[in-house]
Amino acid sequence: MAEKDHLESAALDILPIENDPSAQQDDGEVFKSGAAEGNFRTLGWIPAAVILMKLCFATGVLAIPSAMVVVGYVPGIILLIVFGAVTTYYAYVMYDFRMRFSGVHNIADAAAVMAGPIARDVTGALFLLTWILATGSGLIGMATGLKVLSDGKVCTVIYAVVAAICTALAASIRTLGKLAILTWIGFACIFTAVFIIVVGVTQVDRPAAAPKTGNYDLNFIALGTPGFVAGLTATINLFAGYGSTPTFMPVIAEMARPKDFRKSLLTSQAFLAACYVAFGMVVYAYCGQYVASPSLSSAGGTLGKVAYGIAIPGLIMTSTLWVHVAAKFLLVRILRNSEHLQSNSRIHWITWLGSTFGITAISFVIAESIPFFSYLIGLIGSLCCAPTCLVIPAFMGLYIQKGEPASFRKIALTILHWVVIIVGTFFTVAGTYTTVQSIIDAYALGTDRAMSDLVRLITARAFVRPHTSVDLPTGSTASNYQQALWRSGGRGAGIVDMQSQNLRKCRTIPGQPDH
Structure with missing residues (x-):
């Protein structure tokens, strides 16, 4: 009652x-x-x-x-x-x-x-x-x-x-x-x-x-x-396919x-x-x-x-x-x-x-x-799909189990539900933060704001020391640049913006000079 x-x-x-009673007449x-x-x-x-x-x-x-x-x-x-x-x-x-x-x-x-x-x-x-x-x-x-x-x-x-x-x-x-x-x-x-x-x-x-x-x-x-940042954003992009x-x-x-x-x-x-x-x-x-x-x-x-x-x-x-x-x-x-x-x-x-x-x-x-495009997909996956696909359904699973007698199945499912709630919450908080920061960084690099040609961009994030500069020849890609930055042992957030396979602009964020 x-x-x-x-x-x-x-x-x-x-x-x-x-x-x-009405559910018996029209299945509720x-x-x-x-x-x-x-x-x-x-x-x-x-x-x-x-x-x-x-x-x-x-x-x-x-x-x-x-x-x-x-x-x-x-x-x-x-x-x-x-x-x-x-x-x-x-x-x-x-x-x-x-x-x-x-x-x-x-x-x-x-x-x-x-x-x-x-x-x-x-x-x-x-x-x-x-x-x-x-x-x-x-x-x-x-x-x-x-x-x-x-x-x-x-x-x-x-x-x-x-x-x-x-x-x-x-x-x-x-x-x-x-x-x-x-x-x-x-x-x-x-x-x-x-x-x-x-x-x-x-x-x-x-x-x-x-x-x-x-x-x-x-x-x-x-x-x-x-x-x-790059790993979490990519993971959430994969998750968004089922979102x-x-x-x-x-x-x-x-x-x-x-x-x-x-x-x-x-x-x-x-x-x-x-x-x-x-x-x-x-x-x-x-x-x-x-x-x-x-x-x-x-x-x-x-x-x-x-x-x-x-x-x-x-x-x-x-x-x-x-x-x-x-x-x-x-x-x-x-x-x-x-x-x-x-x-x-x-x-x-x-x-x-x-x-x-x-x-x-x-x-x-x-x-x-x-x-x-990729950042918007990531934002959808983290801010929206993670709580609605994982967190809330996991709570629904816990709610269904209320009142059931203790059993191995109930214990196993309870553990699963709480693990999914924790993972979904992490995706929501950390994923939203990293995606929003990536969008801010993309604007800071001067990417067009109205339906930009990002279809021709390869954007990657790396960890670089402030003021670190790496020179690469024409034809280098964002992945090449990221590997070079890792070898340089730098720290801090960095962005590489690749267009038409030429290194157009790279700079450390926040507030670092263009190189």
Whole structure:
């Protein structure tokens, strides 16, 4: 009875399903089956699996090869497999949690069950921030692709506006069931584009970013030796490839049979892990330190244009899904338990369209403010995905175990949950700090602020002694410079900014002179 009172205090009408009479009639879901004006629950498990894959297989996959440049391929493969297993397990925990409580639609509702309305509001704000930032990264990817296709003849801000308009219009399709066919097309496009790059980099004489003449070194290494900042940022970039698992809960809410989610989850996550390892390894093996970020530019020339041309519909659909689930969160939050939630009323459509276009507009502003693709992915992974993919689901696991009798399984899972909470908290605090500092340093180096050509930059952090200067010949890369700095035995934070494979500018931070 005390638990029931606590749940009612969250003002969400969330109850354990076995104690909720209405749940016996319509399985306790927010969206009711067979609604006359708006039936949201039409997804089968196969379309749901494709949506889950498309939510993850997007801008995150484009950052994997450049992350392997930093950590090496052995840690890269291990981290991809471990992150895949952990996020799959905690996605199942989220599914298990929402199936135990009537009315849980998203991770903010779950937080309300565990800790009340304040936790709901904080978690909901974090959920929205996650997908606003993610959509911003998608707009950067789309604008970069359009710029590549046009040879840079039009301002990239215009391309970003076009991408934002397309995203908002597509995201305004009201149900995931109706978006399913577009999701199939989008997934096929982004997968084909990635496959073109994987095949393309194996067919060229040298990477597009490598020196045009003379010998070159790919620096293809099994184990990297990055500094703390570079290593943590790369690790979080690898983790971000699986960072969409909190969006799986709203997808379950639109499945005709929510219990089929387990099949969708295992299918999508197994496919993702296989693609991430294969794609990352092949591109890194053939491009080495000359891999581009986003990696669709790694093949260069005509292949790069073909890949971007095919990928753009896929990138649009990714941003569309991110805006859609964020807007659906707002729709449920505002209209929950009202007659307008599944109706065609004016209030419903004003709320829905205001949410989709409003979220897209904010994402556009962020894309213009933080035009650094890898750093934005890192910021999403640390500030947003770590708490929502790891920390909060681990607390959900602990909450589910309350009242269970002591056993070896319970002890083992409790240890796992607390380890994940600690790791997720570390990712959140340390990762956010290092990523924000990297963005500040990138601005200090004079990188363009509006949708910059970072696709042609290789940025690395090293530890150098203040006022340390290392002279390298034309054609040297950021990795060469980092190794030389390590040999010099320096300390302190340093940045190398490489453009067109020429050492353009290097300087120690903060406040050290250019060299």
